[in-house]
Amino acid sequence: MNYNEFSLLYNDILTQNKLDKYINDEICAKFFEFYNILIETNKVMNVTRILDARDAIVKHFADCLLLAELIPDEELCLIDVGCGGGFPTIPLAIVKKSLKITAIDSTTKKVDFVNSTAKALGLNNVTAVSARAEEFIDGKRESFDFATSRAVARLNMLVELTLPYVKIGGKLLAMKGAAVNEELEEALEGIKKLGGKHVKTYNIDLLDGDDINTRGIALIEKASKTPTTYPRKFGQIKNKPL
Ligand code: SAM
Numbered sequence: 001m002n003y004n005e006f007s008l009l010y011n012d013i014l015t016q017n018k019l020d021k022y023i024n025d026e027i028c029a030k031f032f033e034f035y036n037i038l039i040e041t042n043k044v045m046n047v048t049r050i051l052d053a054r055d056a057i058v059k060h061f062a063d064c065l066l067l068a069e070l071i072p073d074e075e076l077c078l079i080d081v082g083c084g085g086g087f088p089t090i091p092l093a094i095v096k097k098s099l100k101i102t103a104i105d106s107t108t109k110k111v112d113f114v115n116s117t118a119k120a121l122g123l124n125n126v127t128a129v130s131a132r133a134e135e136f137i138d139g140k141r142e143s144f145d146f147a148t149s150r151a152v153a154r155l156n157m158l159v160e161l162t163l164p165y166v167k168i169g170g171k172l173l174a175m176k177g178a179a180v181n182e183e184l185e186e187a188l189e190g191i192k193k194l195g196g197k198h199v200k201t202y203n204i205d206l207l208d209g210d211d212i213n214t215r216g217i218a219l220i221e222k223a224s225k226t227p228t229t230y231p232r233k234f235g236q237i238k239n240k241p242l
Contacts, residue, residue: 001053006032013057016207019065022095030094030121031061037117038085047085047113058208063175064091066204067148067217070173074098076145079165081133082106082152086114088175092148093123102144103128104136133161134231142167142225150175155183155218156190156241160231163194166222172196173217180216190242195224 007028014023035056041047050056067088071078075098083089083103093101103126105111114128129136147162147170155174162172176183180201191198199219206213231237 003029003032006035006053006057009054010057010061013054013062013208014065016209017062017066019062019069022065022068027094031057031091033121034061034086034090034094034117037120041113045109045113047110054208058206058211059213060087061091063206063213063215064088064150065095066206066215067173067175068092068095070202070217070219071096071099071146076100077102077143078146078148079104079140079144079162081147081149081158081162081165083114083128084110084151086117087150088148089114089126089128090117090121090123093118093126094121097125099125101126104131104133106130106132132234134234134237137164137231140165141228142170142222145170147172148175154241155180155187157237159187159190159194159196159220160237160242163191163196163220163222164226164231166196168195168222168224170222171199172220172222174220176216176218178214178216180218184218186241191220193227193242194230195222195226196220197223 010028011023038048050059077100080089080103083105089103103114108130111128111130118126144165147166199221202217204215206215
């Protein structure tokens with residue numbers, strides 16, 4: 001696919017999803033470059049299951065731009081837990097230049113991919129680190145304005161992996177699917193124990209022509225400090241979610 005074909009698709013999908021503010025050549029060119037890097041890397045390493053350009057624009061790029069809408073354009077720091085092949089890290093870094101992103105993942109190969117992609121795209125606001133969320137906390141408690149995470153764990157586990165990092169008054173944005181309300185019900189007790197407060201859930205239809213992909217983003221605010229007994233070891237988080 002050449003750049004012109006890609007940009008026509010990109011503009012069409014962003015317009016459908018009322019994301020017009022991200023339609024410009026500089027941003028689109030970065031997403032095109034990122035798409036090509038994903039395709040090339042996928043030949044030697046599994047970074048994504050989505051290879052078709054239209055699907056990548058809808059399910060990866062527009063999906064993450066819907067999240068970008070919830071983050072102000074200010075000098076803020078954000079931790080993306082379980083960034084995998086760079087989602088939402090790289091799309092956020094492309095459209096939010098003032099955001100300082102720390103991306104963590106337990107798989108070193110993915111972290112290397114995210115760092116080299118950020119470098120190739122000229123994004124100097126991303127640092128990816130190879131670490132497990134429950135083990136990386138020392139010195140980073142309550143130090144981020146935002147935490148984000150997509151497709152990492154069920155919400156009742158995810159809150160323990162993310163909320164300890166969030167400053168009081170900061171926010172966790174958990175990217176979920178259609179089951180967001182059900183997951184939230186299960187997680188409410190844990191959110192309270194971790195010093196969080198559920199503020200709102202955004203139910204979003206991610207559109208692609210007649211196809212509707214249901215998305216839910218849970219917004220959880222940090223109301224008070226997380227007790228230092230959290231996060232626990234992963235086995236405990238998994239076997240006995242809060
Ligand atoms: N967020 C990316 C996305 O939406 O495409 C990746 C999703 S992938 C399904 C889940 C990622 O979470 C994997 O790359 C895995 O290594 C990472 N992960 C799972 N548990 C983790 C933990 N406790 N700490 C750090 N990374 C974790």
